[in-house]
Amino acid sequence: MQALDRKLLRDFARLWKQALAIALVLACGVAILLTGLGMYTALSETRETYYERNRFADVFVTVNRAPERLAVELAAIDGVWAVETRTTGNTVLDVPGNPRSVTGRILSLPIDGTPRLNVPVLTTGRLPDPTSTTEVMVNANFAIANGFALGDTFSANLNGQKRQLTITGTAQSPEFIYTIGPGALMPDNATFGIIWMPQPAVAAAFDMTGAFNDVSLKLTAGVSRMAIIAEVDRLLDPYGSLGAYGRDLHPSDSFIDAEIAQLRNMASILPPIFFGISAFLVSMVMGRIIMLERSQIGLLKAVGYSNLEVCLHYLMLAGLIAVVAVGIGWGVGGWLARLLAGQYAQYFDFPFLIFRTSPWVYAVSGIAALLTTTLGATQAAIKAARLAPAIAMQPPAPPKFKRSLIDRAMANMRLSQPTVMILRSLFRWPVRSALTTLGLALAVSTIVAPSFFDYALDKIVDSAFYESNRQDAMLVFSHDMPQSVLSTTAALPAVLQTEGQQFHPVILRSGIHEKRTTIQASHPGTDLSRVIDSTGAALDVPPGGVVLTERLAMHLDVGIGDRVAAEFLGGRKETHILTVTGTIAQYFGLGAYMDLDYVNSLLRQSSRISLVNVSLDDAEVLDLHARLKDIPNLVSIVMMSDTRRSFSDTIEQSIGAMNLVYIIIALLITVGVTYNGARIQLSERARELASLRILGFTRAEVSYILFGETLLLSLLAQPLGWWIGAQIANAMANSFSSDLYNMPLVLHPAIFARASFFVLLASFASVMLVRRRLDKQNLVSVMKVRE
Template sequence: MRALDKKLLRDFARLWVQALSIALVLGSGVAILLISFGMYGALENTREAYYERNRFADVFAGVKRAPRSLERDIVAIDGVWAVELRTVAEAILDLPFRPEASVGRFVSIPAGDGARLNVPLLRSGQFPDPQSSNEVLVNEPFALANGFETGDTIRANLNGRRRELTITGTALSPEYIYTIGPGQLLPDNETFGILWMPQPAVEAAFDTVGAFNDVSLKLTRNAKPEEIIERLDDLLEPYGGLGAYERSEQLSHSFIEAELEQLRTMGYILPPIFFAIAAFLVNMVVGRIVALERSQIGLLKATGYSNMEVSLHYLYLAVLIAIVGVFLGWGFGAWAARGLAQIYAQFFTFPYLLYRIPVTAYATSGLLGIAAAAGGAILNAMKAAKLPPAIAMAPPAPPNFRRSALDGVLTTLRLSQPTMMVFRGIVRWPVRAFLTCLGLALAVAVLVASSFFGDSMDEIVDLAFYQSNRQHAVLAFSENAPETALEDVENLPGVLYAEGQLGLPARLVNGHLEKRIGIDARRPDADLSRALDDRGKVIVAPEEGIMLTERLASQLDVLPGDSVEVHFLTGLRETHDLTVTGTVVQFFGLGAYIDATFAARLLRQSPRISSANVLIDARAIDALHARAKETPSLSGLIMFSKMRNAFRDIISENILVTTTVYVVTAVLITAGVTYNGARIQLSERARELASLRILGFTNAEVSYILMGETMLLVLLAQPFGWALGAFLAWAMVTAFSSDLYSIPLVLNRDTFGFASVVALAAAIVSVLAVRRRIDTMNLVSVMKTRE
């Protein structure tokens, strides 16, 4: 090994604390990059392969009841490669050992060769006998959650008849990677399952013999989905078509897509911050080393080392720091990605997973990390190269302090000399002071941008569960019923109070903008499920007109007062121009609300309801479930109270994890910036501080000068950090919002306070670590050291 390389390694070893503090910041960037893009790539590739192998459809449509003879016409649409006609319907299940009523979605397995599209992937057991009328294949998560095994039986209310069904096996499907029941906010595999059943049995059970209510299409490579959707809608229209849609609107797909989008956003926002800070720290440290080693640089040049060799020497120091950071980042990233994969496994069921991070993600994150560090060092490495060998031999001129406008201010303030030194230090190196401030502000920003989530979630829970949806449960009907059905509901055991609601599938159109949506029609005095405006006030749909959720209104580009075309996809399937009368704040999904009487008038029918919101006497809940299991006119019983708790559990668990991660991150950044800043201060001012000690200043007074500048910058950074954090939070909220859910931006004083307390504490501890060196400073030797 060359002597110069030995110097490099020894310098690195001497600087290990500083190097480590930088490596940790850099490593955080590498880890996030690895997690976000690694997981992104893995999820996307797995999903693609799964879709491909199990022929996940491209276009989907629901219809009330259409004859199978329509298949010929659908196949004939230009660009359609394959068609699958199925019956898909929900029914209440009676599971052994489970008092609650569960909901099963029955999906027909086409007769003949079985499924052509959305092919279920057998995980255990076997497919049901095509001739049988009481055999089902269930989705694996449902079986696991309920402890079912092949041969077990469950009971279901099918078309008014209680049937005993035998489980022949378990399966997964690309259609149900994310499985969420109707009306639910979170997957609940205990109470919602997918049941595949041979076509004749399902047709008989749901009265669709010779007909279908669900279409899936696979398109040819260059097909135009919009045109095909239009043609399909035309074909299904007479039979009660509910509007065809592309894969991007398919529920399971769009949840995964939203998750992928989050990973991608995280990958784009956070790593650049870490890399920039690491580059800045490297710049600071290497700059200081180059300044300290002027005479050594001069010596190297005098003895014939070239400019290139000298600058590479300092560049390699940065690269060494980066290598440590990259390995730390890889290690942590791989570990965290595995943890994340386990979290994903809770929500997304893939037949094969996944957490193999591709080599390219390692390579890219590593190279970017090294490039960031080298980028931070390059200017100072070039400065070392440019130092003329003769000048490098002479001590540096004292820094050029001059009187500035600020001096007048400082003088009038009658500051002590030590305070003056602190201020002059900042004014003398304004760029460095600014960048230090920026780095510290970013740490505060990261804390603000992460800890606000807790408050946002509180607001979501409050609005969704305590302000808007106050019912204990929702009873879904198999068919729309007259309003008088509410009386029957109120007669069910345990039901204290019931309100009806009608869901109306519709297409909302404004010019070229359009959206498929379910409109809720309610009574103006409805008290259990309510719409709220942006000030938290309950708003009621007027006698005429429609209210839209904020996101839907902005997607359709309409404001209150504008009108929107409403194409009802049910009943007489008429189109009406309705005035938008207000916007509704809602964090889950898109929605539109009209008055029940108005809806009845538009549809020219007497008021009807499709579900009932109920308050339940907790003591009678088992009796209610028992009755629901026997009531054929019910297709679902969604327990809001249970959902509320599950949601809160998941959120608090996630918040704890993310808050911990971000606090650690912010501490790393703050410690990295302040520790290195103070170390460099000490190095630059060692002689000055030793002189002051010799002149009789106490340790405390000298420490004040050392810590003063860094701590002053820490304080200055706080408001910038708050502002930056608010912006970052806004950017994240915007990026994470989708049609499925949105996150409110809730920034409380507590959030800013918490961020500042953490940052200040980290800064003080880091600076104190450097301060200890003052106590042990050997005054004589410091004075002797020649710079």
């Protein structure tokens, strides 16, 4: 090993604390890049492969009842590669040992074997016998959650008939990677399952012989999906179509899509921040090292090392920081990826999710880290290379200070000399001061930005579950029922209160804007499922009008008093013009609300409802479940109390973990910036401070000069950090808001206080670490050291 290389390694060993402080910040960038990019590619590639292999359809449509012959016409549409018609329906299951009622989604399997599209992957067992009326295959997670083995049985309420079904196999399907039951907010495999059953049995049960109610289409490459959707709608509209839609609106796919987009954002937004801070820290530290090693640089040149060799020597010193950072980053990134993989395994049901991070992702993150330190060190290294040897040998000229307006102002304020020293140094190196402030502000914002989630979700839960949807359960029926069903349900055990509601899928249009959504219609004065206006008061929608959620109104570009066209899907597909009478802030979905009687009169139908909201007496809930399993036409029970609890639990877990990660990151940034800043201050001012000590200043007074600047910058960074954090939070709230959720921006003062607390504490601790060095310094030896 060459002597210069030894110097490199020893210098690095000597600087290890500073190097580590930087390397940890850089490692965050590497780890997040590795995790984000790695998971992004893994998830999107796995999804693509899964869809490709199992022929996941491109277009989906639900109809009321269409004759089988239409399949041929659909297949004849130009650009359609394959058509799969099915009979599907929801049903209430009675699972032995499970006192609660479970919802099952029944899908028919073609008589000639496996489906052509959305092909399920057999996990265990076999497909049901096509001629059997009792054999079924269920999704694997449902079987696991309910402890089913092959050959086990459960009963299902099939169109009013209770039937015993036997499990012959378990499967996974590209349609149900994210399996979410009707009305649920999170997947719950114990209470929602997919049931594949041979076509004849399903057709008989749902009275669909010679007909279908669900179509999937796969298109040939390069065709216009919009044109095909229009053609499919034209063919199926007469049969009560709810309108064809593409993969982008498919519930399972859109959840995965949202996750993939989030990973992409994570990989593209966060790492550059860490790389930027690291580059700044490297440049600050390397700049100082080169100042301190002036005479060594002069010597190296005097003995014949070229400018390039000197330049490379310092770039390699910075490069070693990158090497450490990459080591840590890859380790942590691997761990984070496993953590994330665990989460995905919980929510996403892939048969072969590959969580292997490809080598190029490692390469990209490694090269990015190396580029960062190189970039940070370049200025210092070039300065070292340019340093004329004769000048390098001489002690550096004292930094130039000039009297300015600021000095005059300070003189007028009669500040103490130590304070003047602090302020003068701040203004003498404005770029360094500004970047230090910015670095610390970013640390503050790192805590502020994601903290709003906690409060926002509290607000969502409060608004959704305690203000609007106060029912304990929703009873969903297979089709609209007469009002009399209310009295039937009222007689069930545990039911204290019942209210009917009608759900209607619609397409709302205004000018060029249109949105597919559901109109929820109820009677005035309902108490269980309410529409809440911005003042928090319950709102009754007047007849003739429609109340929209603010996001929906924004999407349609309408305000109060404007008119929208509502095409009621299914049935006769009528379009009615409605006046927007109000808008409400609502955090789940893009709802639209109407008066129930008005909807009935508009559609010229007798009074009817699609679901019953009930409030329950907890003590008798199990009795209710036992009875619900036997009620004909009931297809699903949504236990709002379960939804509420699982939502809160999930949020609490993930938000808690996320906040911890961000606090750690903020601490790493703070320590990286303040520790290095203070160390540099100490090395720059060692002689000056030793002189002051010799003159009779106390340790505390000297520490004040040394750390006043760093701590003053930490304080200045707080409001800036709050502001940046609020901006990032706003951007995050917007990016998280989708048709599924509307994320409110709740910036509680406690968020800012907490962020500042952590950052100031970390600043202070870093500074105290450096102060220990100051205390240990031998005054005489410091004075003897030649600059």
